[in-house]
Amino acid sequence: MSMNQKDLHHNLSLSLGLETQTIDSDTDTDGEIIDTQGFESHEFVFQTGDITDGDFECLLLESDDDAMAGATEVAAADLIGDAPTFDDTEGQTVKSVGYKGSKRYVQPRVTTTNTTDGGVIGALAIQGSARNAPV
Numbered sequence: 001m002s003m004n005q006k007d008l009h010h011n012l013s014l015s016l017g018l019e020t021q022t023i024d025s026d027t028d029t030d031g032e033i034i035d036t037q038g039f040e041s042h043e044f045v046f047q048t049g050d051i052t053d054g055d056f057e058c059l060l061l062e063s064d065d066d067a068m069a070g071a072t073e074v075a076a077a078d079l080i081g082d083a084p085t086f087d088d089t090e091g092q093t094v095k096s097v098g099y100k101g102s103k104r105y106v107q108p109r110v111t112t113t114n115t116t117d118g119g120v121i122g123a124l125a126i127q128g129s130a131r132n133a134p135v
Helices: none
Strands: 013-023 028-030 039-051 055-063 094-099 105-113 119-130
Touching: 013 028, 013 039, 013 105, 039 055, 039 105, 055 094, 055 119, 105 119
Parallel strands: none
Antiparallel strands: 013 119, 028 105, 039 094, 039 119, 055 105
């Protein structure tokens, strides 16, 4: 019996969503602006390294402007899954959230609170269901 093999490789686009970095203060850290044009599905994967303290809330912002002018937080109804959160019990963890909104540009943001030493976090943007494949 053989298994069907589908070509995922040529139907995905991977982009840096947020450069992996240490965040050691209470702040908003914005990632890269992702252009959703040409794709029907979007997933943001957040991964942590060591977290010493603090609360890390991962949000998505959306806008029709390529510089994110007038950006707003993506409504829960336009997310697939819950916006990830991490704390000092969740080092070396991966969580993701999908985007199904209608805006052209999406940007990940990490909001940190209760942070002294902080932790390491980054994000990957995965776009799939390409309108024109291979990507």
